[in-house]
Amino acid sequence: MTETANAPARGRKTPLWRSISAALTADIAEGRYAPGDKLPTEAELSARFGVNRHTVRRALADMAEMGLTHARRGAGVFVTQAPTDYPIGRRVRFHQNLRAAGRLPTREILGGETRAAAPREAEALHLPPGTPVHVSEGRSLADGQPMALFRSVFPAERFPGLLDRLAETGSVTTALAHYGVGDFTRASTRLTAKQATATQALHLRLREGDPILRAVGINVDPEGRPVEYGHTWFAGDRVTLTLDAE
Incomplete structure (x- = not known):
């Protein structure tokens, strides 16, 4: 033909x-x-x-x-899958949330560095200004489809070698457990509607300007000490964020 x-x-x-x-x-x-x-x-x-x-x-x-x-x-x-319910509550676990929705979760680490904390990072982690922090950036996927981009910041002195652990395991929960943090909970979450930048659109397979949802959260250990300050940018049409009343 x-x-x-x-x-x-x-x-x-x-x-x-x-x-x-x-x-x-x-x-x-x-x-x-x-x-x-x-x-x-x-x-x-x-x-x-x-x-x-x-x-x-x-x-x-x-x-x-x-x-x-x-x-x-x-x-x-x-x-493309229908939007996946993603609970936002006291315990936010990427792998657990996606498996509960019947999806196969994976994470890709796009970059990592240890540097001096920016003012907002130091404040969120209760650290003196300029204290070293580990920064891990990457992409979260479900069944091979990009769901979100993330940037997580951790106290470097408390978690030496954490970036290597994250690269090996692909899981914050597993990596922190190595340092004796068996559990952590979400102390605060802020949600803001945004438009995808050109770089974000490329990573998330979106068009530039498409709607995304930014979540900024602080996770703390059982003693209330901050262990992670994170930003997550969700593809707006692939995730339905739900309030977990836990």
Whole structure:
């Protein structure tokens, strides 16, 4: 079949890839593909629409830019999941929250450093100005789909080598347990609506300016001493933050 099988060769105003994107979007809206379903392969879509794979690939990229689909390397293209309930309460645990929602959680560390605390960081962690802190930045995913970006700040003197622990385990809970912090709770949380910057949009597979939700929180140990000062930027259409009354 040729590129013109589904549209007239002359006078065509809508690009073929856009027509394919619209057709697949309609399929999703009509329930033919549910959240989490895998779309047909590029070869199958090429046969269905009578186009080459490059055109199909462009259509799928357009749908990904709109947040309708996401690709998993070696697995295919999937319809984006419905928003995941994410409890915000005294105990905020990324892995636990995602597993409870039936999702597979993973974390990617994008960077880390030990430096002098900024004024707000020192205040939040009850540290003298300029005290060394560990800063870990990364991306949280569910079933391979980016859910949030995070930046966590920890007292460096209390937790020597913490950045290596975080890189090894991918879990704040497990890393802090190594230092005898068997439990920690959320002392405060502030939520603010924001628009994704170009960098945030790239990491979260969003468009620049799309809605995101910023959560700023302080976690404390059982004695009330701050152990983490964190910022999390959630993709607005992928997470429903719920108030946990625990």
